[in-house]
Amino acid sequence: MPDLHTLDGDALRRGGERALEMLAAYWSSVQAIEPGFPVGSTAKPGEMYRRFAGPAPESGRAMEDVLGGLVPGLMGGLTHWQSPRFAAFFPANTSAPAVVGDLLSSGLGVQGMLWATSPACTELEMLVTDQLARIIGLPEAFCFGQTGQALEAGADAKPFEGNGGGVIQSTASDAAVVAMVAARHRLRRLDGGREGRLVVYASHQSHSSITKAAVVTGIADGVEDQRHVRLIDTDGALRMDAGALLAAMREDVAAGRRPALVCATLGTTSTCAVDNLAAIGPVLRAFDGPSRRVWLHADAAFAGAAWVCPEHRWMMRGAEHADSLCFNPHKWLLTGFDCDVMWTQDRASLTGSLSINPAYLQTSAAEAGAVFDYRDWQVPLGRRFRALKLYLVLQCFGTEGLRRYIRGHVEIAERLEALIAADGRFELADRRLTGGGLSLLCMRLKGSDEANRRLVALANAEGRTFLGTTVAPWPLVEGPQAGTPAAVIRLALGSTGLTWAHAEAVWDAVRRAADRVVAEG
């Protein structure tokens, strides 16, 4: 066992090197074109619990022995998110720089709740969120102000001016909670008192985390409470209908309720549909007049990564209207979970709603107003040094590398789309209507929902891929007419190691599953 009463550097190196070897071997096998194991776990309920069951040992054991029993034992219980043949959910990227950055974070073991509890933890996060904002072309108002730029240029230190800035949240769910709390706070400050129940708006294609955040914040009474979470109609391509949004807000005001927050989804989970911020922003101005009252939050959890490439930035047209915007580098930008970057143009409302300052947390630097305490930007108090992994990703791959990465995946998706389109048994969603050509393909085997579900079950059981399903109106079309809800196969590519050969293997698995479904009749 490691030395119990010390931070045992020798044990760290021995155990760490063993773990690195195991991970390198795992990465090699998980990226094989032909699988050595199924992508989706075939473990039975209770099987993994039973495999490791028993009380914790009385005496400590050598780490190498523990690792030797643990890692092989886990394998059958993993669904391999890092397999490039994994396609069931949006990817959960990681990469060597991200893992090493996270290792540094674990080993340094500092807490970034206050600036004073490690200034580097706070200020490197301010820096990487500023850098990333500029890489994806966000308006400067989302950065820590012009002084941030001046500092970058080496000018004298001054407090960061302006009212913008970025923060790393754990997930987009957390960002949604924080946005709602800030929205409520701003509305109370502007309106004085609490008049009527608050209402949150999002399209019916928005992520479940938006409704869940409304439940957590008490805005909604439960996940079924459609009075306080209004899920707005969409057009034929599943984009929020801005006119319907305005009508719903006015209806709520007439009924004594108070519109608080609108969430635009830039790349929905189901089909990567993109709400139009450039249309929603003016609707809020029409509703509120010149002052911003209703909070506009943009959830680009998946698609935001693509904005490293200028050709995908049309999705964020109108971003200047948003009060907050987030995306997850831990999905499709090579940075391991957890790393949701959230920017705001109104950090005063975030910190005003989330700041609480007991005696045991007061510091002179914060009292002088010269620094940011990130605990005031999030729900938890404690926080890891998550900026390290994002810093390493940006430095090791460079902005050119990030563009090449996204373009590589989009090109694979386009080639695969062409193959599928050539197989007359399938129909595809028009990708111009679904994120404009990112790495998600939505498709159906022509026929019943049952046949589509059967295809996915067969392909997943065979194990060469792991597909997802959703329910979406079909077909997706331009214009107001929505299709009929149908079972849709989601082919969500984007694992770090994805190559064309993997995509071909996935397609081969899908085709053979289709052969069986068709043969079964």
Place this chain on the structure above:
Amino acid sequence: MPDLHTLDGDALRRGGERALEMLAAYWSSVQAIEPGFPVGSTAKPGEMYRRFAGPAPESGRAMEDVLGGLVPGLMGGLTHWQSPRFAAFFPANTSAPAVVGDLLSSGLGVQGMLWATSPACTELEMLVTDQLARIIGLPEAFCFGQTGQALEAGADAKPFEGNGGGVIQSTASDAAVVAMVAARHRLRRLDGGREGRLVVYASHQSHSSITKAAVVTGIADGVEDQRHVRLIDTDGALRMDAGALLAAMREDVAAGRRPALVCATLGTTSTCAVDNLAAIGPVLRAFDGPSRRVWLHADAAFAGAAWVCPEHRWMMRGAEHADSLCFNPHKWLLTGFDCDVMWTQDRASLTGSLSINPAYLQTSAAEAGAVFDYRDWQVPLGRRFRALKLYLVLQCFGTEGLRRYIRGHVEIAERLEALIAADGRFELADRRLTGGGLSLLCMRLKGSDEANRRLVALANAEGRTFLGTTVAPWPLVEGPQAGTPAAVIRLALGSTGLTWAHAEAVWDAVRRAADRVVAEG
């Protein structure tokens, strides 16, 4: 740069080994008895941002080069939580097994939001939370039921029966949010409809995260809203007055409000005072009658670690009354941040309040009711494989090692207390009143608040230690009489590498700072 289009195992090993070397060197220097650098960072506001400022590079760089510039550059911006001379806040322990476990989690890169998205991620977490519950002597009702035990004994697989179980949250703040959401849900289910505003109760010594959770969940209108977060009076030793709690609840009912949750703090942040669950539980029964309506949450964030030793379990007497209880192995049990373990006896209320099941997340295993989807136990959807680090800690140190670890630190605190008591210039809080002898010492230099704050500022500026302060009634006494609020020095020991020699060095720094304060008059 690492290979961009692959999970590059060679880059991982090279960069990882370099990071392990750097961390081993850091761990060695940070544990030195005589400091090579100050414990608290002396960086100026903006200094760290400026040090790394500039846009992200266009072209990627070699990871070793990035690490070589990054890690030395960070050092002056870190406050060294892993220094055994760090005493400003409750510790943020880590250890070699924890770091290696977290490294595995990063490298495997699986998501545990659903059972099906990696059964091992869910079931190892069920297992380690069961194991830890038994190590600290929690009632069996907080485990995954008797079937869990049967499974451990190797019996046939069955669904986990009962209504208990554990989950790893990020922080105790998150646990408080989840407990409040579950409490609100249970109350609505039992009472039907929403009648009156809800109220949360905790002692005025409770952690700021309890009030913040009430703001986040919308139970309170803001951090100053003392109508919906009632901070109950304490006795002379800062323990919640159970009679005052009952009176407040009845007063609220009379005013049309609805008591929803009581948070008992087992080991407060300020002084490690321990609320008496065995008195609070019967108060809730007196209020509610036989059925549980008001939710009793126990926050043992720091002190829960001590329960690995039977002699400290008096603090959890009455735990059978609690609906939920949490503590942070990431504080004082060798497991790196983030790792808050939360147990409940009423998991149905947790999952009932937090479950939302869109089409793209539906799985056949969950529909069969045979498995748990941990996304329904927390606010975020995504989740890391955090059980790995806790599993490695339990396996590598063993329950005997954990007891030895806690006892070693408590013994150091007791020896240090004796030294301080022998120096007539100081007065100490009676540790029988503050957690019964854990690793926190609360003390004052006899004299003004100003003198105490000056002492801390001088000691922290010198850099051999990093002390904290709080404000607490002084002196702490048995009985109803509370002292007068005063500035109190918190000497919060408990870093992983703590030895007696470090404690002596801390005391030496405190004494010399006192010499200067006294000499300055």
